[in-house]
Amino acid sequence: MVNQIEIYKSLDNKIELNVSLDQGTVWLNRQQISILFDRDIKTIGKHVNNVFEEGELDKKSVVANFATTATDGKTYHVDFYNLDVIISVGYRVKSKQGTQFRQWATQRLNDYLVKGYAINEKRLKEAENKFQELKQAVSLLESIATTKAITGDEAQGLLKVLGDYAFALDVLDQYDHQTLKIVESDNREVFRISYTEAKKAIEGLKIKFGGSQLFGNEKDDSFKGSLETIYQTFDGKELYTTIEEKAAHLLYFVTKNHSFSDGNKRIAAFLFVWFLDRNALLYYLGNKVIDDNALVALTLMIAESKSDDKDMMVKVVVNLINNRKVQS
Structure with missing residues (x-):
């Protein structure tokens, strides 16, 4: 219908x-x-x-x-x-x-994407705090829509991947004021993402989205480079020492490098939550820590961001992951 x-x-x-x-x-x-x-x-x-x-x-x-x-x-x-x-x-x-x-x-599709959230307010008012998060996410999408035409398929595909996750947007005002910092965490890495395992995960995602030949098709070696980059070292020490930093850089690099013929944002978002889950960081006190609307907004923000904004975008992601500690 x-x-x-x-x-x-x-x-x-x-x-x-x-x-x-x-x-x-x-x-x-x-x-x-x-x-x-x-x-x-x-x-x-x-x-x-x-x-x-x-x-x-x-x-x-x-x-x-x-x-x-x-x-x-x-x-x-x-x-x-x-x-x-x-x-x-x-x-x-x-x-x-x-x-x-x-x-x-x-x-029309941009209008449909942004206004569609307003149309669905009744359904999304199940919890008032979730509704407030939604308004913030829509605000981000509106600002992005003024700089680039975002297709409905793009947003819908992201929401399909991210259907269940929940975390807050409290630190975005710090982003606006450029005051974000990365706080060291004591989380121990239990899973290191490899190219082989990542490709298997993407193949599973490909089936979910209809099995298109272009979805997940690598255009070059940049995807393998993205995975290697999050584990790069200097003077024998890892540049990104925490799992949260690795996850944030994974989301950033896969989104920005456009390694695939189709599905770059969906793949980036999927690998991000998959990586957190494998490292036992997707849940906190029994609750999922990533909200779908927030991650849609973040992925689109990263896609539209300038290269000079990389460090700040990574800090946004890391702080949103760690925000679960503040909430508890």
């Missing part, structure tokens, strides 16, 4: 389409795509099929079957294609209309 319908109009008002918003993206059927790009349905069908046959997109991930009421009053199930397919077809038919539609859709 489609969550929302938006009306798209071209700048010259010659095209008007009812665009479906669902699952964090926009959807059009073949007839609508043919109207959008002013091509006949057979031509659109040929380009859509080529997108899948050439392995550009995974059909299972980008096609949905929606119930549609036709002009005869009857309901039919029709295949709809998400924004990734629409953009790919737009490139193939070389239509300027594709750029306009992409810009329009991106803005």
